[in-house]
Amino acid sequence: MRVYTERDTMSSTSGRSSLDDVVDAYKAGIDVTLIDVNLRRSVDERLANLQRFLEFAEELRRAGRELATGK
Amino acid sequence: MTDFAALIQRLSDAAIEFILIGGVAATVHGSVRLTRDVDVVYARDSNNVRKICDALEKIRPYLRGASKGLPFRLDPPTMTAGLNFTLTTDEGDLDLLGEMTGGGTYEQLLPRAVRIEMYGRTCYCLSIDQLIAAKRAAGRPRDIDAIAELEIIRERSTRT
Secondary structure (H helix, E strand, O other): OOOOOHHHHOOOOOOOOHHHHHHHHHHOOOOHHHHHHHHOOOHHHHHHHHHHHHHHHHHHHHHHHHHHHOO | OOOHHHHHHHHHHOOOOEEEEHHHHHHHHOOOOOOOEEEEEEOOOHHHHHHHHHHHHOOOOEEOOOOOOOOOOOOHHHHHHOOOEEEEEOOEEEEEEOOEOOOEOHHHHHHHOEEEEEOOEEEEEOOHHHHHHHHHHHOOHHHHHHHHHHHHHHHHHHHO
């Protein structure tokens, strides 16, 4: 298996690929304020938020299933 | 639903050699994206494989998405014969990878992985550069958004 290093997958100024342009286009849609808030948290706080986020998402899915089945 | 703390503590407490990858690793670095499972690359030596099987036995690992009732057992012969396992357990979904696309094996990833403190344990986690490299190498369209976010995190982390 080939192992890719960071150098393999990071673009240089002269060697940009279309993937770099696509990634840059996606960056415009990312809310950096959420990232900044998260970067000020500890690792354990980030993981606790992830757990709460997952619980919330699962609750939404459950509610959606109930709505769809009329229960 | 996956209990991230329980799964990671279980692996760590059993002294299993593993590296966190995927969504949980991205969360460690600051990602705000949702992930539903724990992904790890594990060392393939027989001692580590045995420790994995022992540690997971109590939480009933099973092939995720497979039909119920199949004669699957996560034991050393099964793990040795296979490589990557996508599992469901009583503590949630766990992906055990012997090799990661674009990143390689545990031994190949370890030198540039980072040691982190989480849940009161010390674990290895892919560095943000390794995460980005792996996702770029995998080339999946659904990873593009994740790559963009990780690159922003890297830029903003180095600024502070």
